[in-house]
Amino acid sequence: METPSSAQFEALSVESAAVVRQESGWRRARRSWSVRIGGCALLLILAIAVAAPWLGTVDPTLFDAGSRDLRPGASGEITTLEGETVSHTFVMGSDSLGRDIYSRVLYGTRVSLVVGISTALLSLAIGIACGLASGYLRWLDGILMRFMDGIMAIPAILIAIALVALWKGSLLTVIVAITIPEIPRVTRLVRSLVLTIREEPYVEAAISLGTPAWKIMFAHILPNCIAPLLVQGTFICALGILIEAILSFLGVGLPTDIPTWGNIMAEGRIHFNEYPHNIFFPGVFLAITVLAVNILGDGLRDTLDPKMAKRV
Amino acid sequence: MWSFLARRVAATLPVMLIVAVLVFLMLRLTPGDPAAILAGDAASTDQIARIRANLGLDRPIFMQFGIWFGNVLTGDLGESFYYKATVTSLIAHRLEPTLSLATLTLLIAVFVAVPLGVIAAWRFGGWFDRMLMGFSVMGFSIPVFVLAYILIWIVSLKLGWLPVQGYQRFADGMLPWLRHLILPSITLSVIYIALIARVTRASVLEALGEDYIRTARAKGLPEARVLVRHALTNAAVPIVTVIGIGVALLIGGVVVTESVYAIPGLGRLTVDAVLARDFPTIQGVILFFSFVYVLINLLVDLSYVFFDPRIRY
Numbered sequence: 094m095e096t097p098s099s100a101q102f103e104a105l106s107v108e109s110a111a112v113v114r115q116e117s118g119w120r121r122a123r124r125s126w127s128v129r130i131g132g133c134a135l136l137l138i139l140a141i142a143v144a145a146p147w148l149g150t151v152d153p154t155l156f157d158a159g160s161r162d163l164r165p166g167a168s169g170e171i172t173t174l175e176g177e178t179v180s181h182t183f184v185m186g187s188d189s190l191g192r193d194i195y196s197r198v199l200y201g202t203r204v205s206l207v208v209g210i211s212t213a214l215l216s217l218a219i220g221i222a223c224g225l226a227s228g229y230l231r232w233l234d235g236i237l238m239r240f241m242d243g244i245m246a247i248p249a250i251l252i253a254i255a256l257v258a259l260w261k262g263s264l265l266t267v268i269v270a271i272t273i274p275e276i277p278r279v280t281r282l283v284r285s286l287v288l289t290i291r292e293e294p295y296v297e298a299a300i301s302l303g304t305p306a307w308k309i310m311f312a313h314i315l316p317n318c319i320a321p322l323l324v325q326g327t328f329i330c331a332l333g334i335l336i337e338a339i340l341s342f343l344g345v346g347l348p349t350d351i352p353t354w355g356n357i358m359a360e361g362r363i364h365f366n367e368y369p370h371n372i373f374f375p376g377v378f379l380a381i382t383v384l385a386v387n388i389l390g391d392g393l394r395d396t397l398d399p400k401m402a403k404r405v
Numbered sequence: 406m407w408s409f410l411a412r413r414v415a416a417t418l419p420v421m422l423i424v425a426v427l428v429f430l431m432l433r434l435t436p437g438d439p440a441a442i443l444a445g446d447a448a449s450t451d452q453i454a455r456i457r458a459n460l461g462l463d464r465p466i467f468m469q470f471g472i473w474f475g476n477v478l479t480g481d482l483g484e485s486f487y488y489k490a491t492v493t494s495l496i497a498h499r500l501e502p503t504l505s506l507a508t509l510t511l512l513i514a515v516f517v518a519v520p521l522g523v524i525a526a527w528r529f530g531g532w533f534d535r536m537l538m539g540f541s542v543m544g545f546s547i548p549v550f551v552l553a554y555i556l557i558w559i560v561s562l563k564l565g566w567l568p569v570q571g572y573q574r575f576a577d578g579m580l581p582w583l584r585h586l587i588l589p590s591i592t593l594s595v596i597y598i599a600l601i602a603r604v605t606r607a608s609v610l611e612a613l614g615e616d617y618i619r620t621a622r623a624k625g626l627p628e629a630r631v632l633v634r635h636a637l638t639n640a641a642v643p644i645v646t647v648i649g650i651g652v653a654l655l656i657g658g659v660v661v662t663e664s665v666y667a668i669p670g671l672g673r674l675t676v677d678a679v680l681a682r683d684f685p686t687i688q689g690v691i692l693f694f695s696f697v698y699v700l701i702n703l704l705v706d707l708s709y710v711f712f713d714p715r716i717r718y
Contacts, residue, residue, distance in 0.1 A: 243423030247695045250657035251675070255687050258679040259435045259442075335548055339661055342550055345679050358550070366569075369558055376551035384546035391542060 118320055118397040127392025134385035142202040150196035151181060153352040165194075165370050186370040188360055197352040198375050204353040205334045205382060208268055212333030213326045215272045220279020221322070225310050227280060228287025238284070241277035249274035253336055257345050267346055271336045275329050282325055286318045320397040327390030331383045338379050354379045413706045417699050424695045425477065428688055429470055443684050444486060452486075482689035487681040492689035495674060502572050503659055503670035505582070509590040510655060514597035515648065521598070522605025522644075523632055529610055537602055544599025549658050553592045553665040560588060570667040589666045593658045597651050604647040608640035615639070641712040649705030656694050 122128050141148065155171050165186040170178050171193065185194035227237045244252070249271075256270035290296060291314065299309050340346030341355025349356055354375035361371025432439050440457040441448070448456075457463070461472045476483070482492035525534040561569040567588050573581040612618065613636050621631045656672075663672035671690060678686035 239419060239423055242420050243427050246420050246424050246699050247427065247691060248653040248656040248698060250660055251691050251694060254660070254675065254679050255431060255691055258682060258687060259431065259684075331546065338548055339550070339657075343661070343664060343676050343679075345676070365554060365557075366562060369554070372551070372554050376548070376554065380547045380551055383548070384543060387542050387546050 122393055122396040125392040125396045127388050128396065129392075131385050131387070131389030131392055134381070135389060138202060138382050138385060139206060141199060142206050145196075145199040145203065148199055150199050151193055153192065153197040153200040154350065155196075156190040156192045164368075165374075185374045186368065188357070188371055189364055189368075190360075194357065194371060194374055197357050198354065198378055200352045201354045201357060201375060202378065202382070204264075204347065204351060205337065205379070207264070208271070208337040209330040209334035209382075209386065211268045212271045212275065213330040215268065216275040216279050216329055217322060217326050219272070220276050221283050221315070221318075223276065223280040224283020225287060225314070228284040228291070229306065229310055229314075234284075237280070241280050244274060245277045247274070249332075250336060250339060253340060254343070254345055257340060262340070262345065262347050264347065264351075267337055267340060268333075271333050271340075275332065279322070279325060279329075282321060283318060286321065287314055290314050290317050320393075324390055324394040324397060327386055327393060331386040331390065334379070334383055334386070409710065410707060413703060417703050420699055421696065424699070425474055425692065426470070428692050428695075429473055432684060432688065433466065433469075442682075443483070448486065477692065482692065483685035485678070485683055485686045487678065487683040487686065492686050495686060496671065496689060496693055499669060499671045499674045501574065501670075502668045503663070503672060505575060505586055506589055506593065506659060506662065506668065506670060507655055509586050510593045510597065510658075511648075513590055514594040514601055514651075517594070518598040518601035519605050519637070519644065522602040523609050523637055525602070525606040526609035526613060526636075527628075527632055529613075534606070537606065541599040541603045544595050547595070549592060549596065549661045550665050552595060553589070553662060556588055556592055557665075570665075572666075572668045572670075585666075585668075589662050589668060592665075593655065593662045596654055596658065600651050600654065601644065601647060605640070605644050608643040609636050612636040612640040638712070642709055645705050645708055645712060649702040652698055652701050656698060 151171055152173070155173060165183065168180060168182050169187065171181045172178050181193065183193055183195065185198060187193055188197075223237060223241070227234045252274040253267075253270040256273065257266055260266040260270070287310075296309060296313055299313055304313075337346060337353065338355035338358075341353045342359045343355075344359055346355055347353050349360070357375040358372045361368065361375075365372055432442065435442065438453075440453045440460065440462055443460075444453045444456050461469050464472075480493055482496070484490075485492050485495055488495055521537055525537040528534055557569055561567050568585055571585055573585050575582045609632075617639075618631060618635055621635045622628075626635075659670065660672035660675050662668070663670045664676050667673075671694070674686065675690045677683075678690065
């Protein structure tokens with residue numbers, strides 16, 4: 094008779110079955126190619142945003158009457174704020190005012206990332222508060238969730254457009270206007286997680302030990318919501334970047350003197366037939382950034398939150 | 406079944422009421438005199454006073470809501486100061502292009518996405534499946550207006566196959582109507598295809614694991630029949646649900662697409678109204694879009710009875 098190998102032996106023994114180590118989601122996430130590719134691309138974009146002034150750019154608001162509508166790669170001149178005229182290579186061409194598209198696109202990265210990350214954080218924070226309240230304080234649940242249903246019944250872009258129109262566009266109002274329609278989704282997610290988790294034995298144990306409600310929420314329930322919330326957060330970030338670009342593109346977003354991808358494209362609309370580069374370059378940057386965040390989110394969802402991965 | 410229908414219809418009424426409250430509050434919670442905001446920048450003191458009296462702005466806020474909501478229920482969405490017309494008539498005039506665009510987009514999306522999703526689930530893990538999932542992430546990421554310009558540039562400017570922009574009424578002939586709509590519809594359908602294909606794949610994949618699929622295969626049914634009649638039918642409820650939810654995406658997309666392709670529909674009206682700060686129109690269009698969205702999702706709910714006879718609460 095063959096002697097069983099140690100691995101087979103372990104698989105048979107009841108005690109060892111109990112301590113089979115399940116690889117943690119975080120470790121699986123770090124090995125996932127989606128997370129690696131998306132994360133690296135995002136880090137690169139972040140680096141571009143931070144290092145924008147040192148990447149051969151000029152002040153994105155500078156213009157020069159002599160350098161209007163240059164094709165990508167053409168050389169021209171640009172006047173600095175001090176009134177000096179220096180020669181400059183327009184890698185991505187220039188717009189109809191003679192501004193450097195390359196500089197504007199690179200500085201636009203900053204706005205997009207700030208808006209995306211802020212909307213994700215803000216909607217997560219408010220959504221967590223509402224979701225915990227709704228899932229834990231039953232008397233509040235009915236009213237709060239009906240209210241959230243109401244917000245969800247209005248298409249997100251319409252809420253954002255209307256709010257920005259009422260408040261006039263600034264970085265803060267744009268972020269808040271994009272955040273508001275995203276809150277109900279986070280609230281629903283947190284609420285459903287709370288309703289599941291509060292039935293777990295360890296929560297029951299905590300309740301019977303007399304742990305106060307706020308401590309149960311923050312010490313026992315919230316830590317178990319982090320993975321799905323992180324996944325949701327990345328998707329909101331992608332959506333936030335997209336909606337900001339749409340708002341600016343439609344002319345209702347940030348003021349036109351701020352270089353954002355949407356603004357650059359909005360200005361390039363009229364001359365699109367002759368000079369498609371005004372729309373092409375910011376469009377590619379926008380698509381790649383959103384793609385990177387979405388790929389990262391997909392990877393995180395598949396590894397951290399297998400339950401949600403099965404749902405969609 | 407009738408009680409199920411009645412309950413579903415009754416459940417949407419509170420949602421509509423809350424939407425109305427939110428749209429109403431949007432304007433009231435903005436700093437400044439609502440009458441002045443509604444009247445626009447060019448309004449005279451007389452006009453502002455008339456709007457104030459009309460909305461009952463000197464009365465308590467609940468009364469104001471009552472008056473406004475009563476008007477909305479009778480189809481009176483107020484008066485646009487920019488277009489010098491009632492908002493209701495503006496919406497009615499702009500409905501055709503948007504309805505055409507949305508319907509065509511929906512048809513393209515469903516007829517492309519569902520077969521793609523079924524094939525991907527059938528060949529789960531294969532190259533087709535992986536390509537579709539890759540395409541779906543890209544579809545979610547590429548902004549509608551960037552895609553619109555890429556398509557205009559290639560199809561209309563370089564190849565010259567289709568008109569660049571504009572809209573032809575359906576009454577002026579089917580072919581010109583279609584020629585103007587085909588590019589916007591394809592643009593708009595991409596994100597929708599990504600969404601529906603993903604859910605179809607997941608849903609059919611789940612159905613394919615069921616016992617009745619094994620039975621169907623064991624008794625020698627052709628694979629196509631197993632996939633369509635047995636798997637897809639049983640996977641229909643999540644697919645129909647996501648088509649309904651996706652209408653929100655479609656409405657958002659309509660606003661952008663109509664703006665790029667210069668289609669004089671409701672989306673274009675929204676943007677123009679926002680740029681002119683024409684609040685009665687903005688309010689009216691938002692209410693209208695939300696109403697349509699809720700209505701479509703109600704129809705989706707009701708269609709469950711058709712797809713899944715077990716649902717008879």
